[in-house]
Amino acid sequence: MSVSPALSPCFSAAPRLRPRGFHSGPHRSGGRAIDLRHEAPMLSVLSRVRQNAVVVALALSTITLFPGHDALASTCTYPELPIAPRPDYLSPDTVVLTFDDGPDLSNTPEVLDILKQEGIHAAFFINTATRDVLVDAPPGTPGRDEARALVRRIVEEGHELGNHTVHHLHLPQLSPAEIHEELGGLERTVSEILGTCGPKLTLVRAPYGEPYWFAPDDPTIPKVTSALREHGVHVGWSIDTKDYRCSEGDAGCVYDRVVRELDAGNYGVILMHSVHSQTVLALPRIVAELRHRHMKFATVEEAVRARYGRSSAELVSNPTACPLRAPAAETSLSGDPPSADPDCG
Numbered sequence: 001m002s003v004s005p006a007l008s009p010c011f012s013a014a015p016r017l018r019p020r021g022f023h024s025g026p027h028r029s030g031g032r033a034i035d036l037r038h039e040a041p042m043l044s045v046l047s048r049v050r051q052n053a054v055v056v057a058l059a060l061s062t063i064t065l066f067p068g069h070d071a072l073a074s075t076c077t078y079p080e081l082p083i084a085p086r087p088d089y090l091s092p093d094t095v096v097l098t099f100d101d102g103p104d105l106s107n108t109p110e111v112l113d114i115l116k117q118e119g120i121h122a123a124f125f126i127n128t129a130t131r132d133v134l135v136d137a138p139p140g141t142p143g144r145d146e147a148r149a150l151v152r153r154i155v156e157e158g159h160e161l162g163n164h165t166v167h168h169l170h171l172p173q174l175s176p177a178e179i180h181e182e183l184g185g186l187e188r189t190v191s192e193i194l195g196t197c198g199p200k201l202t203l204v205r206a207p208y209g210e211p212y213w214f215a216p217d218d219p220t221i222p223k224v225t226s227a228l229r230e231h232g233v234h235v236g237w238s239i240d241t242k243d244y245r246c247s248e249g250d251a252g253c254v255y256d257r258v259v260r261e262l263d264a265g266n267y268g269v270i271l272m273h274s275v276h277s278q279t280v281l282a283l284p285r286i287v288a289e290l291r292h293r294h295m296k297f298a299t300v301e302e303a304v305r306a307r308y309g310r311s312s313a314e315l316v317s318n319p320t321a322c323p324l325r326a327p328a329a330e331t332s333l334s335g336d337p338p339s340a341d342p343d344c345g
């Protein structure tokens with residue numbers, strides 16, 4: 001089995017994992033508090049309590065279930081694209097653009113305009129009820145219809161739509177039922193907007209990347225993961241632009257971060273946020289830089305297929321059947337188109 005370089009051996013509760021280039025806990029820099037959003041390693045864990053299971057083994061990306069009396073150990077993998085600066089299932093010239101926290105009414109449309117102009121498809125991990133996003137606002141609320149139109153536009157223009165939860169809350173602080181509601185509520189709203197034959201959301205990104213940067217034995221990981229796996233493949237990242245830390249309008253700040261990451265040899269999923277003016281301003285420069293370096297633009301689904309050999313929808317419907325594929329050198333990014341629902345023409 002191929003394992004990402006960011007993954008450490010299963011079952012080691014300590015020491016805490018701290019992959020290169022990522023911070024794993026609260027810290028300060030230059031006397032200024034640092035926002036930890038999207039900064040930590042993805043410690044992906046599946047916890048499944050079965051009738052006679054006596055041990056829930058915590059792992060990074062992989063879990064082994066130990067049924068108590070029959071000594072039968074079955075291994076399954078929670079499907080995810082983990083946080084890893086150089087994912088081995090992609091070739092080093094591959095990037096995937098992803099945008100979180102939209103759709104807001106001012107910056108997300110500009111991101112879409114730029115992507116259209118550049119002919120690039122990206123993934124948008126959206127919320128439906130935050131300070132910036134009015135998709136779930138009561139009917140008649142100014143901006144609600146425009147926000148819903150943006151959800152349609154994302155799909156109509158060929159981008160991937162992912163679930164970033166309704167309210168962008170800290171999932172580890174919620175009950176399992178509340179976590180399901182944060183994910184399921186967004187699925188219902190999107191279905192309402194796109195119709196029942198619209199694309200189903202099978203890509204998920206947890207707000208703040210929590211709890212996947214916590215210690216591997218953090219008790220909230222099984223709770224969050226067991227809920228999350230029913231909704232989608234979790235999508236981590238390789239390059240965090242940290243655009244939310246940059247000042248409004250400061251394109252250079254965002255661009256410089258990307259260049260530093262590329263110079264370090266990192267590639268793969270790039271994390272941005274579609275709700276910041278500095279991201280909008282930096283995006284054309286980032287695209288130009290990537291093209292200058294002859295990087296290829298891929299989609300999240302292509303990355304999922306490169307890692308698992310099947311789509312996120314297939315993985316979510318049968319998450320225990322997700323064998324890792326060979327590393328990128330033997331993997332085609334072309335993939336097959338998603339199978340159509342026969343009832344939806």
Ligand SMILES: [Zn+2]
Nearest residue numbers: 100101207208
């Ligand atoms: Zn977010």
